[in-house]
Amino acid sequence: xxxxxxxxxxxxxxxxxxxxxxxxxxxxxxxxxxxxxxxxxxxxxxxxxxxxxxxxxxxxxxxxxxxxxxxxxxxxxxxxxxxxxxxxxxxxxxxxxxxxxxxxxxxxxxxxxxxxxxxxxxxxxxxxxxxxxxxxxxxxxxxxxxxxxxxxxxxxxxxxxxxxxxxxxxxxxxxxxxxxxxxxxxxxxxxxxxxxxxxxxxxxxxxxxxxxxxxxxxxxxxxxxxxxxxxxxxxxxxxxxxxxxxxxxxxxxxxxxxxxxxxxxxxxxxxxxxxxxxxxxxxxxxxxxxxxxxxxxxxxxxxxxxxxxxxxxxxxxxxxxxxxxxxxxxxxxxxxxxxxxxxxxxxxxxxxxxxxxxxxxxxxxxxxx
Amino acid sequence: xxxxxxxxxxxxxxxxxxxxxxxxxxxxxxxxxxxxxxxxxxxxxxxxxxxxxxxxxxxxxxxxxxxxxxxxxxxxxxxxxxxxxxxxxxxxxxxxxxxxxxxxxxxxxxxxxxxxxxxxxxxxxxxxxxxxxxxxxxxxxxxxxxxxxxxxxxxxxxxxxxxxxxxxxxxxxxxxxxxxxxxxxxxxxxxxxxxxxxxxxxxxxxxxxxxxxxxxxxxxxxxxxxxxxxxxxxxxxxxxxx
Numbered sequence: 246x247x248x249x250x251x252x253x254x255x256x257x258x259x260x261x262x263x264x265x266x267x268x269x270x271x272x273x274x275x276x277x278x279x280x281x282x283x284x285x286x287x288x289x290x291x292x293x294x295x296x297x298x299x300x301x302x303x304x305x306x307x308x309x310x311x312x313x314x315x316x317x318x319x320x321x322x323x324x325x326x327x328x329x330x331x332x333x334x335x336x337x338x339x340x341x342x343x344x345x346x347x348x349x350x351x352x353x354x355x356x357x358x359x360x361x362x363x364x365x366x367x368x369x370x371x372x373x374x375x376x377x378x379x380x381x382x383x384x385x386x387x388x389x390x391x392x393x394x395x396x397x398x399x400x401x402x403x404x405x406x407x408x409x410x411x412x413x414x415x416x417x418x419x420x421x422x423x424x425x426x427x428x429x430x431x432x433x434x435x436x437x438x439x440x441x442x443x444x445x446x447x448x449x450x451x452x453x454x455x456x457x458x459x460x461x462x463x464x465x466x467x468x469x470x471x472x473x474x475x476x477x478x479x480x481x482x483x484x485x486x487x488x489x490x491x492x493x494x495x496x497x498x499x500x501x502x503x504x505x506x507x508x509x510x511x512x513x514x515x516x517x518x519x520x521x522x523x524x525x526x527x528x529x530x531x532x533x534x535x536x537x538x539x540x541x542x543x544x545x546x547x548x549x550x551x552x553x554x555x556x557x558x559x560x561x562x563x564x565x566x567x568x569x570x571x572x573x574x575x576x577x578x579x580x581x582x583x584x585x586x587x588x589x590x591x592x593x594x595x596x597x598x599x600x601x602x603x604x605x606x607x608x609x610x611x612x613x614x
Numbered sequence: 615x616x617x618x619x620x621x622x623x624x625x626x627x628x629x630x631x632x633x634x635x636x637x638x639x640x641x642x643x644x645x646x647x648x649x650x651x652x653x654x655x656x657x658x659x660x661x662x663x664x665x666x667x668x669x670x671x672x673x674x675x676x677x678x679x680x681x682x683x684x685x686x687x688x689x690x691x692x693x694x695x696x697x698x699x700x701x702x703x704x705x706x707x708x709x710x711x712x713x714x715x716x717x718x719x720x721x722x723x724x725x726x727x728x729x730x731x732x733x734x735x736x737x738x739x740x741x742x743x744x745x746x747x748x749x750x751x752x753x754x755x756x757x758x759x760x761x762x763x764x765x766x767x768x769x770x771x772x773x774x775x776x777x778x779x780x781x782x783x784x785x786x787x788x789x790x791x792x793x794x795x796x797x798x799x800x801x802x803x804x805x806x807x808x809x810x811x812x813x814x815x816x817x818x819x820x821x822x823x824x825x826x827x828x829x830x831x832x833x834x835x836x837x838x839x840x841x842x843x844x845x846x847x848x849x850x851x852x853x854x855x856x
Contacts, residue, residue, distance in 0.1 A: 250719070
C-alpha cells in the first residue's frame with residue numbers, strides 16, 4: 246500500500262512543478278465558471294417590440310403600458326396597420342408584434358373575454374419560446390380573461406413553450422446555471438487530466454520502466470486516480486465558494502451530502518479517464534476520445550436542454566450519462582435542499598458506475614503485452 | 615541447473631502477424647556472467663529482451679529468468695530483475711533524488727533503505743552537486759548512469775541493459791563499464807545489448823543475433839578464433855552480412 250503513497254507524491258510533484266499546467270487546472274475553469282454563468286442565459290432582455298392598436302381605448306393603451314414597463318420589452322414602434330408591422334418584422338426591426346383588435350375594450354368589459362394577436366420572430370426557436378412566455382405572463386397579469394393567439398407566420402418554425410420557463414420564473418437563471426456549469430468544469434478537467442496521464446507516460450517511455458517493476462495493477466491505478474480525485478474535490482470547493490460569493494447561489498441542502506456524492510462521482514470520471522488512457526497509444530487519441538465523451542455527456546446532461554424534451558431513445562441513453570446524475574443532484578441539493586433519501590437512487594447508480602469504470606481501468610492496464 | 619543459470623531460454627519465439635521477430639532462440643546465461651547480446655538494428659534483440667523481462671508475451675517456447683517462468687510468473691521475475699531501456703525512461707521533471715525515491719518506493723524498499731541508497735548512489739555517481747536538479751537538465755551520460763543505478767536500486771539478481779551506452783562519450787562509456795564490472799563482481803548477472811564491438815570484448819560471453827536467430831554464441835576469444843577474425847567487429851560483420 247505504501248507504493249500508492251509514492252505514486253501520489255510523484256504525481257503531485259509533477260503537477261505542481263509544471264508551471265504551464267497549474268493555471269490550466271485551477272484558473273481557467275474558474276474563469277469559465279464566471280464567464281459562462283454570466284453568458285449562458287435563457288433570459289432575454291430588450292426585446293424589440295412593436296404594436297398595432299386598432300382599438301385605441303384605455304384598455305388597449307393600458308396593455309401597451311404594461312409592455313413598456315417591463316424590463317424585457319422595449320416598445321419601439323406603434324404601427325398604423327398590420328401590414329407595416331409585418332414589414333418591420335421581416336426587416337428585423339421588431340421581434341414581437343402585438344395586434345390589438347378593434348372592439349378589444351368592449352369585448353373585455355361586456356363579455357369578459359378578449360383576444361389578441363401576437364407575432365413572434367421565431368428564427369431562434371428557443372428565444373421565441375421564452376418571448377412567448379413573457380408575453381403570456383404580462384397579458385395574464387393585466388387581465389386573466391385575455392387569451393393570446395400566437396400567429397405563426399407561414400414558413401417559420403412552430404413555436405413551442407419550453408419548460409425552462411419554470412426555472413425562469415424566479416427570474417434568476419444564474420442560480421440554476423452555476424451549479425450545472427460547475428459540474429461541467431469539474432468533469433472536464435478531471436477527465437482530461439486522467440485521460441492524458443497514463444498515455445503520456447506511454448509516450449515518454451516511463452510506463453515501460455514501471456511495467457518492469459513488480460507493482461500491482463490496482464496500486465498503480467489507485468495511485469494514478471487519487472491525485473486527480475483530490476484536485477477534483479479542490480475544484481469543487483473553489484467553485485462552490487465562488488458560487489456563493491459572486492453569484493449568491495443558495496446552499497439549501499447538506500454540504501456533506503454534496504461532497505459525498507462528488508467523491509463517488511469523481512471515481513466514475515477518473516476511472517473512465519484512466520480507461521481511455523490505457524486504451525490509447527498517444528495523447529492525441531486520448532484527447533479526442535475524451536472530448537467526444539465530454540461533448541455528449543454535457544449536451545445530454547440536461548444542463549442546456551431538458552432531458553424531458555429528448556426523444557425516448559435519447560432519454561434512455563442519458564441513464565448512462567454520469568454528468569446527468571451530477572447535474573441533477575447538484576441542483577437538487579443546492580437549490581431544493583434534497584436530503585440523502587432523495588438522492589439515494591442516483592447515488593447508488595453512480596456508485597455502481599464507479600465500480601464498473603475502475604474495474605475496467607485496472608483490467609485495461611496491461612503490464613505485459 | 616537452476617543454481618547455475620540465471621537465464622534459460624529454449625526455442626523462444628515471437629511473431630507479429632506474419633513477421634517473426636524472434637525465431638526459436640535458445641541459450642543460457644550463467645549466474646554472475648556479463649552476457650553480451652549483439653545484433654544489428656532490427657535483429658530482434660529488444661523484442662527478445664522484452665520477453666525475458668516480462669513485458670511482452672512470447673508466442674511460443676520456454677524461458678526461465680531467475681528461476682521463474684516467463685509465461686506464468688512474470689511478476690515474480692520483475693521482483694528479481696532490473697531493466698534499463700534503450701530510451702531514457704526516468705522522469706525528466708523530477709530531480710535525481712525524487713527519481714530514486716519514486717522507483718525505490720515502487721520496488722517496495724523501506725523509507726530508510728531508500729534514504730541510504732539515494733545517498734550512496736549520488737555519492738557513487740558524483741551527482742552530489744546536482745542531486746536537486748531536474749533530471750531533464752542533466753547531460754545524457756549522467757542520465758544513463760543514473761538510469762543504470764536506478765535499475766540496480768533493489769539489488770536485483772539480473773540486470774538487463776538495452777544499449778546502455780548509445781550516444782554516450784568514450785569517458786562515460788568507460789565509467790559505465792566500470793559500473794557493470796563492479797556489479798558483476800558483486801554477483802549480479804548482466805545481460806547487455808550493444809552496438810559497440812569494443813564493448814563486446816568486455817563481455818564474458820557473447821551471442822550474435824541475425825534476423826531473429828542466434829547465429830553465434832561463445833566467448834569473444836573463441837568467436838574470433840572460429841571466424842578467423844582479428845576483432846569482434848570483423849566477427850560481427852561476417853555474420854551480419856550473412
